[in-house]
Amino acid sequence: MLDLGCGSGAFTTFAARAAGEQGKVYAVDIQPMMLQQLESKLARTEHQDITNIELKQASAYNLPSKMGLLTWYTWSPCFKKYLI
Numbered sequence: 001m002l003d004l005g006c007g008s009g010a011f012t013t014f015a016a017r018a019a020g021e022q023g024k025v026y027a028v029d030i031q032p033m034m035l036q037q038l039e040s041k042l043a044r045t046e047h048q049d050i051t052n053i054e055l056k057q058a059s060a061y062n063l064p065s066k067m068g069l070l071t072w073y074t075w076s077p078c079f080k081k082y083l084i
C-alpha cells in the first residue's frame with residue numbers, strides 16, 4: 001500500500017495492520033519532520049508489532065517508479081491482484 005502524504009501517520013499504522021505480514025506500506029511524505037514524527041510514533045510500545053512500514057521522503061510528483069505503479073494499481077480495483 002502507498003500512504004501518500006502520510007504526515008505523522010494518522011492512518012499509517014491502521015494500513016500496516018490491514019496489510020498484514022505479507023503486505024507492506026510505503027509511507028511517503030515530502031516533509032522530513034513529518035516522517036520523524038511517524039518514526040517516533042512507531043517507536044512506541046503499542047506499535048512494536050508493526051514491521052511492514054517503509055518510510056520515504058519524496059514528492060508525490062516525483063515518486064520512485066515502483067511507487068508510481070503501486071499508486072496506479074491501488075487505485076484500480078481491476079488490478080488489485082498485482083498489489084505488492
Ligand SMILES: C[S@@+](CC[C@H](N)C(=O)[O-])C[C@H]1O[C@@H](n2cnc3c(N)ncnc32)[C@H](O)[C@@H]1O
Nearest residue numbers: 005006007008010029030031034058059060061
Ligand atoms: C493534511 S496532511 C495529512 C496527513 C495524514 N495523511 C492524515 O490524514 O492525517 C498532508 C500531508 O501531505 C504532505 N504533502 C503535501 N504535498 C505533498 C507532496 N507533493 N508530496 C508528498 N507529500 C506531500 C504534507 O507534508 C502533509 O504531511
